[in-house]
Amino acid sequence: MRSPILRSKRLVLRMPQPQDAPALEHYLSAYEVSSYLTEVPHPYPTGSAVDWIERQHKGISGLNLVITLDSRLIGGIGLKPSSQRELGLFAPSIGYWLAPPFWGKGFMQEAARRLLDWYMPLEPTERISAAAYEDNKRSLKVLSGLGFCEVGRGVVYSPVRGIEVPRIEMELTADIYLGQSAAA
Numbered sequence: 605m606r607s608p609i610l611r612s613k614r615l616v617l618r619m620p621q622p623q624d625a626p627a628l629e630h631y632l633s634a635y636e637v638s639s640y641l642t643e644v645p646h647p648y649p650t651g652s653a654v655d656w657i658e659r660q661h662k663g664i665s666g667l668n669l670v671i672t673l674d675s676r677l678i679g680g681i682g683l684k685p686s687s688q689r690e691l692g693l694f695a696p697s698i699g700y701w702l703a704p705p706f707w708g709k710g711f712m713q714e715a716a717r718r719l720l721d722w723y724m725p726l727e728p729t730e731r732i733s734a735a736a737y738e739d740n741k742r743s744l745k746v747l748s749g750l751g752f753c754e755v756g757r758g759v760v761y762s763p764v765r766g767i768e769v770p771r772i773e774m775e776l777t778a779d780i781y782l783g784q785s786a787a788a
């Protein structure tokens with residue numbers, strides 16, 4: 605997957621760079637962010653953001669972009685390849701986070717729309733999956749606002765909370781997403 609630079613009304617989404625490491629470590633160390641993420645360790649290991657950034661440039665773990673506002677890093681968003689490709693399930697999953705000072709301003713809706721506007725036409729038959737903990741009302745609102753619909757429920761171990769957490773699985777089809785965009 606090529607790495608784009610995506611500009612929206614207020615934001616720029618771009619590849620993470622080595623100079624982003626301190627901001628990534630700072631924000632991903634916040635419990636209010638990482639407690640909703642399944643793949644981020646807590647406490648966030650010092651120095652691991654540098655390794656993570658290097659891995660992004662090797663392109664082996666999907667596409668992960670940082671979200672910037674006035675050149676300042678405020679979050680991250682990415683698409684991860686399906687882990688069930690051998691079963692013929694190719695839907696990548698979307699994941700994201702915002703630094704708490706930037707919540708409630710519509711930035712994630714804006715960032716996710718920009719990423720999907722770029723990605724969906726590249727894969728016209730594709731579906732995108734997502735999963736949010738049941739208690740993550742903010743994320744569920746973002747997903748339903750984008751057109752994601754619930755397709756299942758399950759539980760997943762949260763390394764940050766140290767317990768199994770109920771999770772809602774969601775899916776967005778290109779038909780629904782592109783239909784909405786055309787109607788907007």
Ligand SMILES: CC(C)(COP(=O)(O)OP(=O)(O)OC[C@H]1O[C@@H](n2cnc3c(N)ncnc32)[C@H](O)[C@@H]1OP(=O)(O)O)[C@@H](O)C(=O)NCCC(=O)NCCS
Pocket residue numbers: 636637638640641699700701702703706707708709710711712713714735736737740742743745746749
């Ligand atoms: C999930 C998360 C990104 C949601 O952030 P958020 O700020 O609530 O999401 P948005 O940026 O889309 O903002 C939504 C709210 O901002 C406000 N808003 C929307 N558009 C706006 C605009 N253009 N201007 C100002 N405010 C706006 C609204 O209040 C909107 O809520 P509404 O749906 O009731 O109208 C954030 O809570 C987070 O990072 N959480 C921790 C990590 C996480 O949960 N990641 C997802 C795992 S599944």
